[in-house]
Amino acid sequence: MNFNSKEINYVKLFTFSEEQKKQVFKVYDRLCKIYNVSVIDIKDSPLFLFKPLVENQNFVPQICYLIKSENNSFYLYIIIRIVHYKGKYSDKTEEFLEVWGIKKLDEDFGDILIRKENFSNKITELFKTFDIDFNDDPQFSKTFYVLGENEAQARIFLSQSRRRLLKSFPDKDFQLEVKNNILSFGLPKKLSIPRVLEISKFLKDI
Known part of the structure; x- marks a missing residue:
């Protein structure tokens, strides 16, 4: 694993399960093989221009990657998505990771x-x-x-x-x-390497 511990606030990782941490590391490693990747503070990204996203209590951004490719750049976010299910006798809550992207347009x-x-x-x-x-x-x-x-x-x-x-x-x-001039793009589905690569390529090409 080529993950640079200095690049990320480890407090963030404590919010993840062990399986989720493995996913985060795999995503980072795979992206680094294709792009120039750095971890930045979410507050320094354009995410908060999209109030419907950040004001949604079930959409919790955890990590922001600044992705650079040639003369192109965009942002990828690792999100914790909280889903509530109403059952006959009790309610159930599930958490899973998603990937979301933002790009500045010309x-x-x-x-x-x-x-x-x-x-x-x-x-x-x-x-x-x-x-x-x-x-x-x-x-x-x-x-x-x-x-x-x-x-x-x-x-x-x-x-x-x-x-x-x-x-x-x-x-x-x-x-x-x-x-x-800000584009937001994502899939409301569980995080996977193929989805990360598809969204990254889309943001690079759009």
């Missing part, structure tokens, strides 16, 4: 939200004209639901190359949000 695109198209979105679409369709890309419009504060800015952001990148991402359950 332009201000306002507020944009992109999710996988589903039935509830279709119902909303019947009553509100929030969804932005791309007539030249029916596959994209059929697959994704796009909400934009400014339709023109959203269309500029969703260039043909970016739409192609989104369509090629292997797991369509991702959540993408843009706040001005």
Whole structure:
């Protein structure tokens, strides 16, 4: 393991189980083989621009990696996700790790939200004209639901190359949000090396 103990506050690691610590170390080692990786204070990253994320008590950021690749950089976060289940006789709580990413963009695109198209979105679409369709890309419009504060800015952001990148991402359950010139991207699923690498590559290419 090539993990540099000086790079991280070990107090953070005490919040993890032994199995979670192993996952964190494996993620770090794998990323270091591909990118230039440094651990930074979460407060020094753009995460807090996304208040719906940081104000969610079930979404607890623990570690922030600053990832650099050539002239490109982005942030990856190790998150503790807390899920509550209501049972017939008692409630149950489960914690697991997720990976989330943030990247600064070259332009201000306002507020944009992109999710996988589903039935509830279709119902909303019947009553509100929030969804932005791309007539030249029916596959994209059929697959994704796009909400934009400014339709023109959203269309500029969703260039043909970016739409192609989104369509090629292997797991369509991702959540993408843009706040001005900051992009947030993640999968609400358990941490795994393949998911970390997929999200990292996406953030590098977007």
